[in-house]
Amino acid sequence: QSALTQPASVSGSPGQSITISCAGTSSDVGGYNYVSWYRQHPGKAPQLIIYGVSYRPSGVSNRFSASKSGNTASLTISGLHSEDEADYYCCSYTDNSTLVLFGGGTKLTVL
């Protein structure tokens, strides 16, 4: 099964807001509220930043917010900091045999 579709890259200046989209189908993103987002800094393990479409784990900044509309989920980062520069991955439950599907990843550059 193909990965969820994310833009390869996005960029923004410090203090600005950016949004990363994650397009799926009715078999995954659109059919269930089981979307999560992960941040991965270069050479590091991923970190969970959003689960259940829009919930933040304890300790994750409230500058991170997320939502879903139809088959597309979105992650918004407000008040960009240089340390937000990283790769971001969406993830969803899928009702096919693979169970869990990641997006292809989006590289965020803070200009």
Add this chain to the structure above:
Amino acid sequence: EGELLESGGGLVQPGGSLRLSCTASQFIFSRFAMTWVRQAPGKGLEWVSGISGSGGSLYYADSVRGRFTVSRDNAENTLYLQMRSLRAEDTAIYYCAKVMSAFCGGDCYLESWGQGIQVTVSS
């Protein structure tokens, strides 16, 4: 959230086998499902396999089903991934990750991760 440490990676020839281990600490291991996720060089994340807290439910990605076997020893706080019939496309960093709940169902959220272990399949 706990700590996870992978081991057992390395270089293996195509068609060969390898067993990865992931030792967990600082949480009650048996209460949480666990998963394996891999990342090929310069590529994105790919979910590989999962196992419920009791070990009674197993989950596999289509790409590894029939070749990889996930298991756990709750007495030893250790997760395993037995990999057989390895291919060049299995070359990746393999991460073990703790799931937020006892099962890797719809809410298979990976709340903590190990540092990853390199697996290289090459002749």
